[in-house]
Amino acid sequence: MSPYPSSGRSLAFLLFALIMTGTLGACDTAISPFVESDTRFSVFGQFNVADTRHVLRVEDLRDSLSSRVPQDPKLTVELTNTSNGEVFSMEPEDLVFSEQRVVRNFVFDGSIDSSTVYRVDIQSPDGARASAEFTTPKGLPTLSMDSMRVCGDTTDMLPGTPTGFSVEIEPRQGDRIGLLTPVYITPSVVGTYPKLNDFAADNDIDKQASYFVDATRDLQGVALEILGDAFQGQELPPPAIPNDVILRYGSVGPDFPGAEFLFEDFESVSLPGNYDNVDGGLGLVFASVTNTVDVPYERREQECD
C-alpha cells in the first residue's frame, strides 16, 4: 500500500483543513470591558440656596474616557422638593472644553428652600435610573473677625510691623461648615489663602472653626501668612500688598461628608464608594449656602501699636 494518501483522501483532507481553518478563524473573540452592574451614572453637584441657578453634572459611566462627548442626549433629570412634591425639570447644557472634551450638565434656574429635603432623579430611555437625596442647610453660619492691618511705610523696603486678623465661624445647629476662604486682591493678582480643609485639623466643622491671618513685611514686600502649626511647610501666596481682602464662607447640609473628607488626600477622596450618596450611581450631591464679605482692612503709614 502506498504510504501516501490517495487523491480522494487528499481532497477530503484539504476540505477538512479548509473547514477547520474557517471555523477556527471565525470563533467568537468578543470581550466586554464593562462589569455587569446597575451602577450606571456619575452625578456631581451642589445646590446653593443663595443662588438661583443650580448645575448638576450627569455622565453615563459607559461613555468613552478619551472622547467624553455625551452619547445619550435623552436623559431625564428632575429635581423634587420632597416636602411639597413639587418637581422641576433640569435642562441639558453642554460644557465644551475641546472637541473631544464635552461634558453635559443639567441646569435648574430657580430658587430652592433652606432646611428642605430635595431629590434628584436621573433616568435614561433604556430604563437605567439613579437618584440622590440631600438636605439644604438652615442658613449662613455666624461669622466674627478682627480687622486686618498693614502698618508702616508700605513703600519702604524695610521690614515692618506684623499685623493680622482672626476669624471665627459657627454653623447653625445641624449644618456643617463647608467653606471658609480668605481671598486677597492686589492690582495684578487674585489669590486665595489655604482653604478651610487645608488647615482646619483642630476645628470641628459641625460646631466651630477659627484661624488667624498675619501679615509681615520683608524685603520682597508684604507677605500675608496664616499662623498655626497646620501651616508648617505649606506654600503660601506670593508676597504682595493687597488692595482688598475678602472672605468667602458658607455652610453645607448634613449630607456633606464629615471632617475626614476635608483631610483625605486626593487619591482617596476620588476613590469610588468613599464619599458617594447616589443610588444607582456614583458621585456626591449636596446643598450649600455661601456668602462673601470684605475683611476690614487698614493700611497705616505709621507703625502699628
Place this chain on the structure above:
Amino acid sequence: MSSFSPILAVMVLLLVPTVQAQDAVGLRGFVTNAETGTGLVDANVVLATLDGSLVTAASTGEDGFYRLEDVGRGTYLFRVSFVGYQTYTDTVRLETSDSYVTKSVQIEPSAQELDEITVEAEGGSAKLEAGKQRVRVADIERIPTPSPTGDIASYLQSIPGVVSVGDRGGQLFVRGGTPSQNLVLMDGTLVYNPFHLIGFYSIFSEDMVSSADFYAGGFGAEYSDRISSVLDVTMRPGNKKKFGAAASASPFLVELRAEGPLVEDSFSFLVSARQSVVEETAPQYLSTDVPLKFNDFYLKLHDSGERSQCGVSLLSSYDRGRIDPRSADTFEAENRVLAGRCVLLVPENSSLFEVTSGVSRYENSTGSGAIRDRSAKIFRFHTDLSATLPIGNTEWNWGLAAKVNQYSYDVGESFGVFDVEEDELFTFSGFSSVTFSPVSTIDLTPGVAIVWPTTYPMSIEPRLRGQARFFGENGPTINFATGLYQQTFEGISDERDAGSVFTAWVPAPIDDKRAQSIHALLGVSDQVLPGLNVSVEGYHRWISNLPVPKWSTLSRFTTVTTLAEGRSFGVDVRTTYERGDFYGFVGYGFGVVEYEAQQGDFGDWFGGGFQEYNPPHDQRHRVNATVEYDFGLAKANIGWQFSSGLPYTQVYGFDSFIDQRGLEQDPSEDFGSPRFIFDRPYDARLPVYHRLDVSVSRTFTLGAADFDLQGGAINIYDRSNIFYFDLAELRRVNQLPVVPYVGLKVEL
C-alpha cells in the same frame, strides 16, 4: 569582614595543588567542528585499550571541552564521535612526566543520514532536566518564523511554561516570573532586553547561536541576581577555514552576514546586520499598519588554540515602534553589549578557567514624537572568574565576580514614589558548587551563591540540583532542584498598560527590600519508546518583595508601587517523537500565578486593603505543537499554539470626578479629573488564544551558492486574537492577522 570568609575560603582552596595519582595522567582538550572551528557540545570522547576495551569516557561541555581523569600511563585508542560528524580515531601515548596531556581535535561533518541512535541522543524539546533545557539550532529551525532564519524568541514561545502576552513587545514571562526577572547572557555578559518589539525576533538569530541553555527555574549557584529564569547563550564563532557570506530577505526582515578566518584555523570573524522592513511592507501586503522597527548589528572575533578559546562580541540593537498602531506613544530602546570571554587550560593545573568581562547598556523611553514622557538607562560593567576543578569523581565549580551598575530614570509621575534619579551600585559575588554522586544512581550538585550589593545586606543563597536514575541508564530519570534566589535590580513597568513595554531599572525600590523567590522543581523524563521522549515537571515558587503597581482610579495611568507576595505553581508536560524524517512535539503547560499586595484605600472599594489577584501573565493552560517533516524535495513545518485567556480588568465605567472639598470645583466651570471606575483587578479573562503557523522550505544549490527558499503563513486561519483592550479608548488591539510570506536566503 567575617562575611567574606566563604569567598576567602574559595580563594584559598584554589591554591591547593591538584592531586593526581602518581602514575595517573589526565587527558583534556577541545572538540571542534573542523569546518567552522565551533566547539561541539555533548560529543562523546572515549579512551580504550588497544584491543578495544573501554577505559574511560566523557562527553564535551561548553565550548567542546572534555576531560578524562586518572588514566594510567600507557598507549590508548582515542575516539571522538558526535551526531552528524565523522568519528575521529587516534592513538595517544600518555607517557610524559606531566600530570595533564592536552589533546584538542577537530572533527569533520558527515553527510551520513541520522540513524535511530543519533535521534535518541537528541531528545529535542522534551529533554528537560529540572528546568534546564539545552536549546539547539535544530530546535530553533523547526519553528515557523516569517523569514528564512529562525530565532530563539520564536522558539521560546513554543514551549510550555513561557508566556508571551502578544506578538508585539517582546515580553516573556517564565513560570510566573516577569520579564525583568529573566537573566539573559550572551557569551557570559548580561543583555538587559534581548527581545525585539516584533515578537518573532531577538538578537539571537538561528545563524548566530552555537547553543543555549534555558533554565525555566531551579538554576544553579553559578547564576545570581535574577529570580525567575536563565537564558545562557553561546554565540558561534566565524568559520576558521574559509570565507562565507549570506543574505536573506522576507517581508519582515533583511539580513546580511559574513564570516571567515583572519588567521586560518585559529582566529576568525563573524559579522551580521539585520533590519526589519515590515513597517514599510505591511501597508501594501498586509493592508494594515505595523509601525514597528528594529535593527541589530553583531560582530564576533574568536581565537582558538590548543589550550584556549577566546572571543569578543559586540552587539548593538535598536527598536522603535507603537505597540498599538493607533496610539500616539512611541517606544524606543537601545542595547549595547561588549562581551569578552576566555576559556583557558593552565599547564599542570586540572582546572578549566573561564574569564568573562563585559559592558551592558540599555536605554528605553516612551512618549509622543520628540517629547519623551519617560526615559530610563542602565549600564553595567562586570568581570567574572570561574573555574571547574575535578577532585576524584567530584567536580568543584567556583567563581568570583565584581560588577558596577549605573542607572538613571526620569519617569515623571508615572511611578509615583520615584521620579528622577541616577546612582550607581557596586556588587561583589561568588559561588561554589560541587557535583558528586553519593550513590551510583544519584547525582547531586549542591551549591551556594553569595551576593553583596554594597548598600544592601549580603545574601547567602543555597541551591541544589540533582537527578536520580533508579531504573538504570536507560530508565526514567528523576530530576529535582530547589534554591533561594534574590534580585537587586527590578524592572518597573506599568503592568496595567499592556500597550507599553517601558521599563525603568531600579534597585529594590521600596524599603531596600530585594525581590526574593524560592523554587522547588520535581520531574521525570524518559524515552518510553525508540524516538519517543516524555518529560513531566512540576514546579512551585514562593515570591516576596515584588514591586507591583498600586492601583488608583485616576486616568493618567500613574502608579505608586507596593510590595507584593505571591506564588506560582504548575506542571509542564512535553513529548517529542522523532523518527526518520519526522519530528513532532506536543507540550502542555498548566500554571497559576497569584499575587497579594497592599492596595490601601483602593482596596476598600472591594472590601479590604489587601488584594489577591492573578497578574496579567497568569496563563492557566497552554498547548504547543510542532511538526516537521522532510519530504526530500522540501521540508514542511507546522506550529500551533493554544492558550487560555489572560486576565484583564473590567471597569464599571468612566467619569470626571469633581472635587467638592471646600466647594473647590464647580460642575458649571470645571471639567473635573478623568477617572476609571475599576472592577477588582484582573478579575476577567480575555478570550482563548490560538494560532496556526506553517512554512515550507526548500534548499538547493546553484553554482557556488546555496539557496534556501521558504514560504508560509503566520496565523493561517486568520484568527482575531486579542492583544489587549484599551480602556481609555474603548477599543481592542488585535494581534497580527494572517501573515503570508516568502523568504529567500543565499549563502556563499
